[in-house]
Amino acid sequence: MGIQYGKVTGVDFKEARWIGREIVPSLVILHDTASRIEKGNAARYLQNNDAKVSVQFVIERDGHIEQQVPVNRKASHAGKSEYHGREWCNGFSIGIEMVNPGRMTRASEQSARTWFGQKFxxxxxxxxxxxxxxxxxxxxxxxTEEQITALVGLLQTLFSSIPSLEDITTHWYVSPGRKVDSNPLFPLEHIRSLILGRTDPAEAELGDAETPAADDFVIISTPGDTLNMRRWPSFNPNVIAQIADETRVPVIASVTVGGREWLKIIFGGIAGWIVKSYAAPVTFSRPGFRGAET
Ligand SMILES: [Zn+2]
Incomplete structure (x- = not known):
């Protein structure tokens, strides 16, 4: 799978009725349809309704994925919401709906009842x-296992093709008290660590450890090679860019993880981490300075 013109290749596309302006997505928000679970039921509604709701992707219980809104266009899936101080998440997120009946109550010893009256x-x-x-x-x-497998494949495609993407979260996290999807059985942390490479201590240590950097700029120093920029300061599979030797980049923070020094830099308009030992500080008006073209 790749992405062309906002559409994931190899995935069915049925254009939604409600498609908004262009966006630069930094977040993926996971939802439950809270609907009947027969194939196509929720997808049909999301694709064409009078409630003005829409979403980029729907994943059926058999693992089938349907895309309805391009990944670089706004859909109406999150409503009133906030992520780390940014409000109205539809303007910077991609929504994925997992077909699931949502919260149920006990109907009998052997069955559960959905909010719309169906018993399972x-x-x-x-x-x-x-x-x-x-x-x-x-x-x-x-x-279902098929749903989770399809979701992981889709997320891998999104995160490897869209450099602005930074995190995966749930509707309940961005709309607390108002929404309960994804449900409590959803393996969120497992999937975040798979996709974002947060299985190591790097993320946990980051919060307090990140300090202002000593240099404003550095020059990448990897003679004859490129340097990997990573989403997190770790060697998990989280490379988001490759930077040419002698590129000059601004530094915004530094951190030491497991005895290794990392720098948080900006490259190609996004932030990421590089190993400090491959970067030389920029000295003012250095003779023969060649690193200005980034
Ligand atoms: Zn939702």
Missing amino acids: SILEYGIEEAETPQHGHGLWMPY
Whole structure:
């Protein structure tokens, strides 16, 4: 899979009725359809409705993916929302709807009831009772293996093709108290670590450890080679750009992880991390300075 003109290649595209302005997405927001689970049911509604809702992707229980809005156009999936101080997330996010009935209540010893009145066998669907501070109490249907596999493949394509993407989160996280999707059974941290490479201590250490850098600019120094810029200061699969030798880049922070020094830099309009030992400080009006073209 790749991306051409905002559309993921190899994925069915059915254009939604409600498509907004152009966006530069930095976030993926995961949703549940909270709907009937028959194939095509939720996708049809999301693609054409009077409620003015839309979303970039829908993933069915059998793993089939349908795209309805280009990844660089605004869809209406999150409503009132906030992510780390930025409000109205539709303007900078890609939405993915997973087909799932949403919160259920107990109908009997053996069955659970959805908000729209449908009953599901607890045994047959592996429905589990769970409660979290964000979701409250409920009975929840696990996602299928096919759904999770399809989601991981899609996220890998999105994150390797769209350099502005930085994080994966859920609707409940950006609209707390108002929304409970994805449900508590969703393996969010597993998927974030798979895609973002946050399995190592790097992210946890980052919060407090990040300090202003000593130099304003550095010059990449990897004679005859390029330097990997990474989403996080770690050697997990999280390379987001390759920078040519002798490129001059601005530095915004530094950190030491596991005894290794990293610099947070800006390259190609996005922030990322490089290993400090491959970067030389820029001295003022250095004779023969060749690093100005970035
Ligand atoms: Zn949602």
